[in-house]
Amino acid sequence: MSITKKTLAALSFVALMFAAPGAAMASSAQSAPIPGYGSKMYVQNLSETAKVAVVEKVQCMYDDGEQGSNLSLFNGRYQPGDRIPNQGGQYIEQKNSGSCFFESSYFTLRVIGVGSVDFKGTNSGWSVENNSNPDKLSVSISDTGQGWEYIGVKML
Structure with missing residues (x-):
C-alpha cells in the first residue's frame, strides 16, 4: 500500500x-432522544367539554418536522377524550446550536379559556416554569430510563 x-x-x-x-x-x-435535547410529549382532554390548545412563545425549538420535532401537532381542537398523538408521544427537540447554543429552550401550551403551561428545556431536562391553572392542567414529566423524558399534559 x-x-x-x-x-x-x-x-x-x-x-x-x-x-x-x-x-x-x-x-x-x-426512538432514543438525547436527554435534555429531546422528549416525547402528548396532550389529552379528560374534561367533558371541547378545548382548543395553542403552542406559542416558542424559542430555540425545532418544529414542523425539523429533526423529527413537531410542536405544532398540539395546536387545535380537542374533543372530550381526544389524545394527541393517539398512542405514545410526539418527539420534540430543543435547538442547541447556532444562536441557541448557550440558550435554554422554551414554549407555552395555552388552552383557551383554561390556562397555560410554560415549559423550559435545558441540557439536564425539561421543567415547568409556570402552570397558571394546575387544577385544570395536569402536567407530568418522567424519565423513561431510556435516555429521554416523557411529557404528559392532561386537560381536566
Whole structure:
C-alpha cells in the first residue's frame, strides 16, 4: 500500500469516527432522544367539554418536522377524550446550536379559556416554569430510563 492509500485510509477512518455518532443520532432520533435535547410529549382532554390548545412563545425549538420535532401537532381542537398523538408521544427537540447554543429552550401550551403551561428545556431536562391553572392542567414529566423524558399534559 502506498503512502497515499494509507493516508486516505487513515483520513477515512477519522472521518467515520466523527461522522458516525451524528449519523447514528439522526437515524435514531425518533426512538432514543438525547436527554435534555429531546422528549416525547402528548396532550389529552379528560374534561367533558371541547378545548382548543395553542403552542406559542416558542424559542430555540425545532418544529414542523425539523429533526423529527413537531410542536405544532398540539395546536387545535380537542374533543372530550381526544389524545394527541393517539398512542405514545410526539418527539420534540430543543435547538442547541447556532444562536441557541448557550440558550435554554422554551414554549407555552395555552388552552383557551383554561390556562397555560410554560415549559423550559435545558441540557439536564425539561421543567415547568409556570402552570397558571394546575387544577385544570395536569402536567407530568418522567424519565423513561431510556435516555429521554416523557411529557404528559392532561386537560381536566
